[in-house]
Amino acid sequence: MAAIRKIGVITSGGDCGGLNAVIKGVARYAYSLGIESVVIPNGYAGLYNLIDLDNVVSLNAERVSKIEASLAGSEAGHSRVKLSKIKDPRTYERIKEGLKKFGIDALVISGGDDTGSVVIDLGTQGIPCVHVPKTMDLDLQPYSVGGDSAVNRIASFVKDLKTTAQSHNRVMVVEVFGRYVGHTAFRGGIGAEADCILIPEIPVDFDIVYEHMKATYFGRVERSDVKAGAYMIVVAEGLKNANGEMLYDESAGVDAFGHKKLTGAGKFIRRQLEKRLKNDPKVKEFMKKTGMYAPGVYEIPEVREVAPGHLVRCGGSSAFDVNFGYKAGAAAVLLLIEGRTGNTVVNVDGNVVHYMPTTEAIKRREVDIREIAFFESLGICFGRKQQKFDYVFSEIKDGVARHL
Numbered sequence: 001m002a003a004i005r006k007i008g009v010i011t012s013g014g015d016c017g018g019l020n021a022v023i024k025g026v027a028r029y030a031y032s033l034g035i036e037s038v039v040i041p042n043g044y045a046g047l048y049n050l051i052d053l054d055n056v057v058s059l060n061a062e063r064v065s066k067i068e069a070s071l072a073g074s075e076a077g078h079s080r081v082k083l084s085k086i087k088d089p090r091t092y093e094r095i096k097e098g099l100k101k102f103g104i105d106a107l108v109i110s111g112g113d114d115t116g117s118v119v120i121d122l123g124t125q126g127i128p129c130v131h132v133p134k135t136m137d138l139d140l141q142p143y144s145v146g147g148d149s150a151v152n153r154i155a156s157f158v159k160d161l162k163t164t165a166q167s168h169n170r171v172m173v174v175e176v177f178g179r180y181v182g183h184t185a186f187r188g189g190i191g192a193e194a195d196c197i198l199i200p201e202i203p204v205d206f207d208i209v210y211e212h213m214k215a216t217y218f219g220r221v222e223r224s225d226v227k228a229g230a231y232m233i234v235v236a237e238g239l240k241n242a243n244g245e246m247l248y249d250e251s252a253g254v255d256a257f258g259h260k261k262l263t264g265a266g267k268f269i270r271r272q273l274e275k276r277l278k279n280d281p282k283v284k285e286f287m288k289k290t291g292m293y294a295p296g297v298y299e300i301p302e303v304r305e306v307a308p309g310h311l312v313r314c315g316g317s318s319a320f321d322v323n324f325g326y327k328a329g330a331a332a333v334l335l336l337i338e339g340r341t342g343n344t345v346v347n348v349d350g351n352v353v354h355y356m357p358t359t360e361a362i363k364r365r366e367v368d369i370r371e372i373a374f375f376e377s378l379g380i381c382f383g384r385k386q387q388k389f390d391y392v393f394s395e396i397k398d399g400v401a402r403h404l
Helices: 019-032 043-048 061-065 091-101 113-124 147-168 183-191 206-223 265-279 281-289 309-313 319-337 369-376
Strands: 006-011 036-039 106-111 129-133 171-176 196-198 231-236 303-306 343-349 352-357 394-397 400-403
Touching: 006 019, 006 043, 019 036, 019 061, 019 106, 019 319, 043 091, 043 113, 106 113, 106 319, 113 129, 129 319, 147 171, 147 183, 147 231, 147 309, 147 319, 171 183, 171 265, 183 196, 183 231, 196 206, 206 231, 206 265, 206 281, 231 265, 265 303, 319 343, 319 352
Parallel strands: 006 036, 006 106, 106 129, 129 343, 171 231, 171 303, 196 231
Antiparallel strands: 343 352, 394 400
């Protein structure tokens, strides 16, 4: 591979925390090696249209100093564009011409599984690329920048919503991003001390959810000296029912990569709980006993769904994601100059730069449901019958793990 003199930086797919640290990590490490780096704006759409730009922004010391690593989002911009779907038979020739126009020798591209699939395509076209894993969904094989920020945002929102839920004695359903996996709902829900966490990896039995809600919520209100209580549910958008069918709104359509836009899980849960509350004769007795019952007006507890949506991926980046972003961006430069293209940065541990083939990195990683029983034993409902935590011990000695 020829010597690299100029690197193009692309962020693609959804925005999230830590990406500005990736950009700064690339720029600063490249600068230390005498390599120029530039922004290719607007994700893959920008890469396709690079040939038409009059200039690109150089990530020199002055420009990099204006980028705030602690802010979420990306100074380079985003788009959800799959290059192979562009209706232009010269798409890849056009991209190569754009890169040649600005003297860009290689690319650092940060994104999730869809972005990674295009990284692979670009590599087959002879365009040197290194992938930095980025997705708040945490569904790639390695850790992805943005995940920790999203989990913290979700936990913060759910904790904050407890105040309004408690004030109105509500059951609150908070639907969060995560696509087909439940990492952010799971970890964010645990962080907020949610009562019930529903994830795609576990098909939901709504009768079990209802019974857990009734026992927990009724008990709280009845024990309260002011008859106040709340019940918090965190649900991942890719929820499945007991038959394993994914719940989503057909009218939402699909995105640029052909994925169904997942929405409506929170509303579905609310309706399931409301139906059971209305048909349960013990609810009226509870409402009267706790002084909440108003005939024809307020006969069952309120169930509300909230979808914070893009609020969980905006605002600030967690300190962890800033640290990881810096390391991953800089490590991507190292992989490029060593000719290790077509790979995804995994981590920098001490003086070891870990990486893996992008073809492997973008394979979907789901929540390890063996861990769920551990949290079920702590009283959290996951929409199934509680299971026994089947554990083993592992002793770590001299840096080596040994199962006992």
